[in-house]
Amino acid sequence: KRQGFPEVIFGEGKSADQIEQIIQSIQTEGSDILATRVARDKAAVIQGRFPELIYNETAELLYSRQKPRENENGSYIAIVSAGTSDMKVAEEAALTAEAFGSQVCRFYDVGVAGIHRLFNNIDGIRNASVSVVIAGMEGALASVVGGLVSHPVIAVPTSVGYGANFHGLSALLTMLNSCASGISVVNIDNGFGAAYNAVMIDRIARNANAPQ
Amino acid sequence: KRQGFPEVIFGEGKSADQIEQIIQSIQTEGSDILATRVARDKAAVIQGRFPELIYNETAELLYSRQKPRENENGSYIAIVSAGTSDMKVAEEAALTAEAFGSQVCRFYDVGVAGIHRLFNNIDGIRNASVSVVIAGMEGALASVVGGLVSHPVIAVPTSVGYGANFHGLSALLTMLNSCASGISVVNIDNGFGAAYNAVMIDRIARNANAPQ
Amino acid sequence: KRQGFPEVIFGEGKSADQIEQIIQSIQTEGSDILATRVARDKAAVIQGRFPELIYNETAELLYSRQKPRENENGSYIAIVSAGTSDMKVAEEAALTAEAFGSQVCRFYDVGVAGIHRLFNNIDGIRNASVSVVIAGMEGALASVVGGLVSHPVIAVPTSVGYGANFHGLSALLTMLNSCASGISVVNIDNGFGAAYNAVMIDRIARNANAPQ
Amino acid sequence: KRQGFPEVIFGEGKSADQIEQIIQSIQTEGSDILATRVARDKAAVIQGRFPELIYNETAELLYSRQKPRENENGSYIAIVSAGTSDMKVAEEAALTAEAFGSQVCRFYDVGVAGIHRLFNNIDGIRNASVSVVIAGMEGALASVVGGLVSHPVIAVPTSVGYGANFHGLSALLTMLNSCASGISVVNIDNGFGAAYNAVMIDRIARNANAPQ
Amino acid sequence: KRQGFPEVIFGEGKSADQIEQIIQSIQTEGSDILATRVARDKAAVIQGRFPELIYNETAELLYSRQKPRENENGSYIAIVSAGTSDMKVAEEAALTAEAFGSQVCRFYDVGVAGIHRLFNNIDGIRNASVSVVIAGMEGALASVVGGLVSHPVIAVPTSVGYGANFHGLSALLTMLNSCASGISVVNIDNGFGAAYNAVMIDRIARNANAPQ
Amino acid sequence: KRQGFPEVIFGEGKSADQIEQIIQSIQTEGSDILATRVARDKAAVIQGRFPELIYNETAELLYSRQKPRENENGSYIAIVSAGTSDMKVAEEAALTAEAFGSQVCRFYDVGVAGIHRLFNNIDGIRNASVSVVIAGMEGALASVVGGLVSHPVIAVPTSVGYGANFHGLSALLTMLNSCASGISVVNIDNGFGAAYNAVMIDRIARNANAPQ
Amino acid sequence: KRQGFPEVIFGEGKSADQIEQIIQSIQTEGSDILATRVARDKAAVIQGRFPELIYNETAELLYSRQKPRENENGSYIAIVSAGTSDMKVAEEAALTAEAFGSQVCRFYDVGVAGIHRLFNNIDGIRNASVSVVIAGMEGALASVVGGLVSHPVIAVPTSVGYGANFHGLSALLTMLNSCASGISVVNIDNGFGAAYNAVMIDRIARNANAPQ
Amino acid sequence: KRQGFPEVIFGEGKSADQIEQIIQSIQTEGSDILATRVARDKAAVIQGRFPELIYNETAELLYSRQKPRENENGSYIAIVSAGTSDMKVAEEAALTAEAFGSQVCRFYDVGVAGIHRLFNNIDGIRNASVSVVIAGMEGALASVVGGLVSHPVIAVPTSVGYGANFHGLSALLTMLNSCASGISVVNIDNGFGAAYNAVMIDRIARNANAPQ
Numbered sequence A, B, C, D, E, F, G, H: 001k002r003q004g005f006p007e008v009i010f011g012e013g014k015s016a017d018q019i020e021q022i023i024q025s026i027q028t029e030g031s032d033i034l035a036t037r038v039a040r041d042k043a044a045v046i047q048g049r050f051p052e053l054i055y056n057e058t059a060e061l062l063y064s065r066q067k068p069r070e071n072e073n074g075s076y077i078a079i080v081s082a083g084t085s086d087m088k089v090a091e092e093a094a095l096t097a098e099a100f101g102s103q104v105c106r107f108y109d110v111g112v113a114g115i116h117r118l119f120n121n122i123d124g125i126r127n128a129s130v131s132v133v134i135a136g137m138e139g140a141l142a143s144v145v146g147g148l149v150s151h152p153v154i155a156v157p158t159s160v161g162y163g164a165n166f167h168g169l170s171a172l173l174t175m176l177n178s179c180a181s182g183i184s185v186v187n188i189d190n191g192f193g194a195a196y197n198a199v200m201i202d203r204i205a206r207n208a209n210a211p212q
């Protein structure tokens, strides 16, 4: 890992104790940390031992405080989400991108059922270096955004929905089959992974080095 | 069946000979006919015996010539399709609706990848009594149209696409999970069925009796 | 939204607090509300703050009291359900339709295993402007009703069943593949969506304006 | 195998040559034969060598001529099918049952879209010892028949249909989830297997010994 | 329903209160009852009001006490199960068959991993009028029994297993594709349905009238 | 690759020309070759240029002539198959094993529908160092063999079957969920891969070195 | 579309005639063209009318001759593929990227079964601005490359394989679930789409404007 | 079962009471025991009665204390796992192998995202008689190890992951489709089964008798 980037811990399925041990060994190396999918109860235990860590409950992220960073050339990542229920994944993406040093603009609740909200925000989205588009249910937002912008779109299907949604399969297939060009897809609910990809691209746009 | 409506034959998996026998018995009763999914070769054979029938190759429909019909109150069905490859299903829907006596307006090639084309046509779609929206690949068009109109939308997923499209499953799930209200769905590639539903609604709008 | 129609809130996955905020902002605009999928506990909290709202526990709906409405021409929606276990979805549909101003007749427990019950009720169903047919397990009721009526049928598969039912997939596929014409389908358990479609059609039958 | 019953050959995926060798060895043992799923071309070759065999092209069955058999007590199997396209499977079932010595009554084209046709035939079906119900698309016929008769129903889903039918999966799930009691299911398109089961039951009804 | 047979209630998804009401109305008609899938807690409540009902916890069945019944001709149903974990479904089948007046012999824990246990019991199975074969995991037992007996086999896949078992799908597909003749299949975990089918056949073997 | 073992070419999806080029370069290195899934037409072309290669049409294998090899300690691989239609995969496995220098015994057509045939051959199977068990349809043979032998069983599901077989999925799931211990599974129709695994084990049994 | 970039035609499911009409109208606007998935026969017909177009048979691409372009800063896209059978998709990607003005380096046949070949090429891959990784069967190559490079990886699952590959589903799921960060995925066999995404990123790396 | 090997109990879905009864009867026969999938609470109850049994909480195994055993020829099984979350399955495999008398070396946390860790350990893995490779998410580790070793690899997909992982399906398909030779696969999370297979092979390598 390059200096200045956090080490990432996948918190799901690990005990508070296991996570603490990993944090301990990372801090010994002097790195910042970013732990994803840390449930509130576990986070409280870990913060007891590492009170300097910040916890965001919506995103279930636990991370080292960021130093303020100047944005070299105004480049930023657009985080675009369809509905209120996609907030958890959207914030996982937004905070991850910030933890890796990118500037972020949030465009939430702009799903296609009321498409005028998207159009009211389209200039801000278009000016980003890359967009992360987050949608559940049928996931149509990714296709519409992809057709309106000319930068790369990283699409994140979410498991929001019910019935024939099959836990996110519907949005996943939608995004993989998009008729708009310039869209690539990550796993269902994988806000972290989308942000990681977006950061890589944004850093190229800033003439900076990619993480890792 | 009510007088004046065609009897419908599902041509797939029936031989030219079997279809001819059914036409024969229907004509004895004096009804018009509409045969769906009749491949070109079979149609040619059948037209040899029933030269008064019209065949549309794109839609693979074989049907009795329609009498000119006055449109009582200007009510019409919007047939909205995403791409050139959806034409077969779109025409199956359009011609079926006309065979059942409805007025039809076609809005083709207005998929969401170039959403301005849809917006250029949106007034014509909005003024219909009901829309049939036909799309393959990810099928996002149904959600966008559904969000823009306030009449019922019958969505038809098509099998156009490849890979993770799984022969239309992707568009089918998209349409069933649409975040826009007012959308109901028929089987993959079932242009006939969508038109039949639309005609029922359009006839209510015309204060006419529904078919069957 | 047109005046006189409720604003709809999808309650699933939202906290009582989030729902209260949305209600607050809707009421500021003067609209009625209809919140779907609100679990009993959350409903109790919300009613604490908005005591004028009515809660129906079976349907998990929370909504503004309706003004009595005259039925202009006797038009009504038939809500037809197969078994006792489909009641939740059936009531979600029935109460939604009423909240949007349609007259409703309920035909419950008329599944095909005892088909005489359906036949005893068939005249009442036939005279509706549109039917919503709700069935779980194998969902055959939609096909049988579709074959017996000549108005549009909106079919709702439910997740009632077990084993090879796969949480409603069985009834969903049944309804999409129906050999009867005039049937369109909404998502599994989506009583609200079916009612919304039915109201649109019923309003055309009443020469009224559709919602939204 | 008991004397008087044919030996069965599964013809699919076997060459004419392989089938001929098996027939040769069976005839050496003196048994009659019944070969299923023998395509027309292969059947012609085989009949060249065994001209005493009968071939039914609809059912793709090749079999030894039956001796006339007295029906001891009037017991018979009802073969009930939904549509014209199910004919192949229906005839595979009917001819198999006859080859195993059961009496058969055919009730074809009585699908639920026009349910009056079923009711016109219901007495004949009810008086059978056992029914084989064959249906594709959504397969609802099995549930309706199961609710109307009090003998065992063997249901055969067929691969007739398209789109969300998924090659018979839809009808298969329908039949497995039937809300009517007294239905069991065999593989998609397995007319032979259904008949074999029905013959076993019919033979019990005739106080005869089961085959095999 | 014919006299002497219990009325059946599907208990899953019904409250104790709803079940009590149905029992009340059935008893008014003088029938016995058989309620399936009644969890222990609900059963206790219901027994508080109807103390004459018997509850079997393994099978989750609640039913009226049976009158002793003479077995006319020694005919019985074999209930054959693969492993200890299939016990719940096996007992649901066995007790249902007894409640409908059939004699039952249980052959439990005879799965194919230790096939000698099956062979030690094969004569008892062969002499039954019909077998119900219950197996989870890969469900191979149905094929093996089907190859060894010459009466009808009703196969019940169970949801016992994990991983690629997919909640019983594995055993279900196994049983539908069995290379042995004479097997038909019911839904996953549907011990009741299998028994109902078996009783129908067993009653024919006893020259008695089938239920319903 | 170790000396004395053939280099393997996966022939599917390669043109005769491409395969010839690979053979050419392998022979330059002095190795023997084994090409799998080479259709008859392509094989004829290739043999025109490399007449020293042997082609087995059933298995669609093209390979270098084997030198006679002494079997050091009598160790052999049992190739066990369920039905005639599994022959292609069985021979792919058997010839592959021989090409890699193992002794092979074939036990064909011993499927569980007539389980006595398996028992007649069980001693020969038991004495092998390892078994490859090949079965389509429901694939139950692997479980039965696994329960009867105490050496490793490599199970190969085949795509033989129809309907709910889903191109081999049924047998694949059966084998993965087997209740017998000592079974591992390779891809559907992958006779080559199973043989490769078996050869590795057989070579250990012969105190020889494994290939590759 | 920006000047200097080709207009793209999706050739699958379009007739030669339809494609010619689209080319005609595009050329009128003065744009270059790139038609994907044009089968050889159709390409020959189209080249008859537009002899200036180049056809690549492996990739099934038909396109306008490129002007030589100077590479501003040495930036290039790595096209990495696992096996010979992935060539079609790899060339679709490589030629598409070149048609959009990017420099490309090909790293073919470096699948993980012989991982040393990948390591021999890893420096060339690492120095690219972005990688397109193409693999069928189990698709593991994407994870391994993703772990070794620190630029974005666009993964393309191919339909190469058989059996439990399910036409590319296996590789698709592998790539979506990759444990390496920095990977996003496009549809099965979508070499065009991956290249389009890669070109967008490469253009940022070259400080150029993205296409579209 | 041969003397000296434990009898195995599958603990899942059995009550503490049922497990105790089985242990009782096994101990009467003098065998050691190995119970898999015994949750902590049940284990505590059982240890209350059989205090001589050892419980491993990570692996959820309950087993008899092993006698120290001399390793005849240095042969051992490599247990190779991808990540921390696969630990449960890895330990189930490792402890099972030890309970059956094999020597085991653990290579944990060597997943392909950081492939250098695998290479640092590759000699130890290569020298084993057989490897068990355990991985969730995309399961690519099995292919990489398979390409690097020349002994048999038993691959265990785990259910670790989320979204398009579909509870282990992703890793399962990866392993079945591996492009590396010499890999066979067991059920998702089946550490026990993999170890059982490995022990059989390792015993051949030690010239010992296989279990069972």
Ligand SMILES: Nc1ncnc2c1ncn2[C@@H]1O[C@H](COP(=O)(O)O)[C@@H](O)[C@H]1O
Residues within 6 Å of the ligand: B008, B009, B010, B011, B036, B037, B190, B191, B192, B193, C179, C180, C181, D083, D084, D085
């Ligand atoms: N393309 C189609 N897709 C679905 N259903 C159809 C189609 N064409 C006709 N049908 C239905 O099939 C019925 C006729 O079926 P048949 O009696 O088999 O010719 C008609 O009444 C229609 O309901």
Ligand SMILES: Nc1ncnc2c1ncn2[C@@H]1O[C@H](COP(=O)(O)O)[C@@H](O)[C@H]1O
Residues within 6 Å of the ligand: D008, D009, D010, D011, D036, D037, D190, D192, D193, E179, E180, E181, F083, F084, F085
């Ligand atoms: N159409 C069919 N579908 C399923 N099984 C069949 C069919 N025809 C024959 N069989 C079974 O296949 C067995 C013969 O298989 P075989 O030895 O491969 O010819 C017969 O004993 C039947 O049990």
Ligand SMILES: Nc1ncnc2c1ncn2[C@@H]1O[C@H](COP(=O)(O)O)[C@@H](O)[C@H]1O
Residues within 6 Å of the ligand: F008, F009, F010, F011, F036, F037, F190, F191, F192, F193, G083, G084, G085, H179, H180, H181
């Ligand atoms: N029938 C087969 N099924 C699966 N893998 C195979 C088969 N035949 C060959 N292989 C594998 O494919 C590799 C050669 O692939 P290729 O380089 O594409 O010819 C061999 O090393 C084998 O591991």
Ligand SMILES: Nc1ncnc2c1ncn2[C@@H]1O[C@H](COP(=O)(O)O)[C@@H](O)[C@H]1O
Residues within 6 Å of the ligand: A179, A180, A181, B083, B084, B085, G008, G009, G010, G011, G036, G037, G190, G191, G192, G193
């Ligand atoms: N091989 C391909 N796979 C997926 N999308 C493609 C492919 N080739 C072209 N496209 C897209 O299809 C659009 C053209 O579609 P059409 O108007 O139907 O020719 C282009 O703008 C591309 O976005």
Ligand SMILES: [Mg+2]
Residues within 6 Å of the ligand: A145, A146, A147, A148, A149, A150, A151, A180, A181, A182, G212
């Ligand atoms: Mg774009």
Ligand SMILES: [Mg+2]
Residues within 6 Å of the ligand: B145, B146, B147, B148, B149, B150, B151, B180, B181, B182, C212
């Ligand atoms: Mg709308």
Ligand SMILES: [Mg+2]
Residues within 6 Å of the ligand: B212, C145, C146, C147, C148, C149, C150, C151, C180, C181, C182
């Ligand atoms: Mg109708």
Ligand SMILES: [Mg+2]
Residues within 6 Å of the ligand: D145, D146, D147, D148, D149, D150, D151, D180, D181, D182, E212
């Ligand atoms: Mg009945």
Ligand SMILES: [Mg+2]
Residues within 6 Å of the ligand: D212, E145, E146, E147, E148, E149, E150, E151, E180, E181, E182
């Ligand atoms: Mg039998």
Ligand SMILES: [Mg+2]
Residues within 6 Å of the ligand: F145, F146, F147, F148, F149, F150, F151, F180, F181, F182, H212
């Ligand atoms: Mg064994």
Ligand SMILES: [Mg+2]
Residues within 6 Å of the ligand: A212, G145, G146, G147, G148, G149, G150, G151, G180, G181, G182
């Ligand atoms: Mg990387």
Ligand SMILES: [Mg+2]
Residues within 6 Å of the ligand: F212, H145, H146, H147, H148, H149, H150, H151, H180, H181, H182
């Ligand atoms: Mg290897």
